[in-house]
Amino acid sequence: MIKKTMIGLGLFAILFPALAFAEPATNEQLQAAINSVWVLIAAMLVIFMQAGFALLEAGSTRMKNAGHVAGKTILTFGICALAFWAFGFGLAFGDGSGLFRNNLFGLTGFFMDGVHAEAFTSLSASDVPIAIKFLFQLSFVGVSLAIAWGGFAERAKLPVYFIFGVLFTIVIYPIVAHWVWGGGWLSKIGMQDFAGSTVVHLQGATAALVATILLKPRIGKYNKDGSPNKIPGHNQVYSVLGVIIIWIGWFGFNPGSTLSAMGDGFFGFIALNTNLAAAAGAVAAMIISWIYFGKSDIPSMLNGVLAAFVAITASCAFVTPLGAIAIGAIAGIITFFTAIWFEKRGIDDPVYAFSVHGVAGIWGTLATGFFATPELAKTVGVGGAGLFYGGGLHQLWVQFIGVAGALIFVLILSYIVLTLINKTVGLRVTEEEEIMGLDLSEHGTYGYPEQMKHSTEETSDAGQAAGKPDNRSVPASS
Known part of the structure; x- marks a missing residue:
C-alpha cells in the first residue's frame, strides 16, 4: 500500500511539477479561481x-x-x-x-x-x-x-x-x-x-x-x-x-x-x-x-x-x-x-x-x-x-x-x-435573388441541396407538362 502511494506521488510530481511544489493557495486565490471558472463557464453557455x-x-x-x-x-x-x-x-x-x-x-x-x-x-x-x-x-x-x-x-x-x-x-x-x-x-x-x-x-x-x-x-x-x-x-x-x-x-x-x-x-x-x-x-x-x-x-x-x-x-x-x-x-x-x-x-x-x-x-x-x-x-x-x-x-x-x-x-x-x-451598397437583394433564395444567390449552394434540387425539378417538369418554359434556375419557394 505504501509502495503504491509513493508511486502515485511520484507520478503526480512528474506530471504536475508546478502543483506538486507550489505554495498552498490562499483563500483569496481559491475564491478568484472559483469565480473565474464560473464566469468562463457562463460565457461559454451564453456563446x-x-x-x-x-x-x-x-x-x-x-x-x-x-x-x-x-x-x-x-x-x-x-x-x-x-x-x-x-x-x-x-x-x-x-x-x-x-x-x-x-x-x-x-x-x-x-x-x-x-x-x-x-x-x-x-x-x-x-x-x-x-x-x-x-x-x-x-x-x-x-x-x-x-x-x-x-x-x-x-x-x-x-x-x-x-x-x-x-x-x-x-x-x-x-x-x-x-x-x-x-x-x-x-x-x-x-x-x-x-x-x-x-x-x-x-x-x-x-x-x-x-x-x-x-x-x-x-x-x-x-x-x-x-x-x-x-x-x-x-x-x-x-x-x-x-x-x-x-x-x-x-x-x-x-x-x-x-x-x-x-x-x-x-x-x-x-x-x-x-x-x-x-x-x-x-x-x-x-x-x-x-x-x-x-x-x-x-x-x-x-x-x-x-x-x-x-x-x-x-x-x-x-x-x-x-x-x-x-x-x-x-x-x-x-x-x-x-x-x-x-x-x-x-x-x-x-x-x-x-x-x-x-x-x-x-x-x-x-x-x-x-x-x-x-x-x-x-x-x-x-x-x-x-x-x-x-x-x-x-x-x-x-x-x-x-x-x-x-x-x-x-x-x-x-x-x-x-x-x-x-x-x-444597398440593403436588399433583388427580387429574383429573393425568389431564388439566399442560399443559392449569396452562397452558390443550398442548405438542403438534395431536397431543393428535387423540388426544383418537380416544378420544372410540371411547367413543361403544362406547356410552360423550363425555369430550373428559379426553384419553388419553400
Whole structure:
C-alpha cells in the first residue's frame, strides 16, 4: 500500500511539477479561481446560445434560406468578436476623461491585451481576470447582434452583415452598455438592468425594427388589400430545439452576471427566478394562443418562453420568485398580442424580434419599478424598491428614463447607419435573388441541396407538362 502511494506521488510530481511544489493557495486565490471558472463557464453557455439562435431562426424561415441564416450566425459572431476586442469593450467599460468621464462612453482599453485591467475601473469590483470578463461581455453583445439580424432575415444582402455588424458593435451597443454597466449616467441614477433586458435585448430589437421597416416586407407577405399571409418556417422541430438550447444558455446569461460563485449562492436564486419566469411565459403564451386561435400555437409558445427570458433578465436579481412568475407570464401574453398587432400594421418581422426582445425588454426593465424588493435592491446595491414594495414611483421613473433613452438613441443611430448603407451598397437583394433564395444567390449552394434540387425539378417538369418554359434556375419557394 505504501509502495503504491509513493508511486502515485511520484507520478503526480512528474506530471504536475508546478502543483506538486507550489505554495498552498490562499483563500483569496481559491475564491478568484472559483469565480473565474464560473464566469468562463457562463460565457461559454451564453456563446452556445448562438447555436440556439441559428436553429431557431433557420427553423422559423424558409428552406431556401436555411443555410444562409445558419451560416451568417458564425460569420457575424466572428465580426463581432474582432470589433468588440478592438474598440467596443473599451467604449463600453473603459474609463472616460474630462467631460465624458464615466458618463457617456469609455476612452481607454482599446485593443485589450487580456492582462492589464487598469483601464476598466467599472469592472474592478470583481476578482475575475480581465480576459474572462471580456469573453463574458462579448457573449452579450453577440446575443444583441443576433437579435438584430432577425429583422434582416430572408432579404438582406450579405455585405450588410459585415458593415452593420461592425458599426453596431463599436458605435451603438457599447454606448448604452456604458450608460448602464460602465459607470455612465444611467448607472448614476440607479437604473436596474441586472443582465440586459435593455442593454442587450432592447438594443438588438430596436435595430431589428429599423431594419424591418427599411427593408420592407418579403415578397408575398401581404396581399393588395394589406392583409398578411402566413409564411411559415420550414422546420418547427429546429425552432423548438433552438429554444431549448437558448433556455440552457440563459443559465449563463443571468446567473453568470453575478461574476461570482461565492457567498450565499445568490447566483442560484437568480437561476431559480429565471427558470420560473420562462416556465410561466411558455404556459401563458400557449393558453392565450389557444383562446385566441382556437388551437394551441407552438410558435407562440416558443415566443412566450423567449419573451419571459427577456423580461426577467433585468429583474432576476431584484424580485421574488412569485414576482418572476408574474413578470414572465405577462411577457408571454404581451408578446403574443404585439406580434399580431405589428404584423397587421404592415411590419414584416420574420422572427418577431421586436415583439419578443423589444416589447418584452421594455416590460422587463419597467417591471423592477413595480416588483423590486428593498432587501434585494440593497443586496445588489443598485436602485431601490418598486411601487408594490413601498418604493413609490421613483424607481419606476428611473426605469422609464433608461428605456426611453436607450430606445431613442438606438433608433436614431440604427436609422442613420442603415440609411447610409442603403444609399451606398444597398440593403436588399433583388427580387429574383429573393425568389431564388439566399442560399443559392449569396452562397452558390443550398442548405438542403438534395431536397431543393428535387423540388426544383418537380416544378420544372410540371411547367413543361403544362406547356410552360423550363425555369430550373428559379426553384419553388419553400
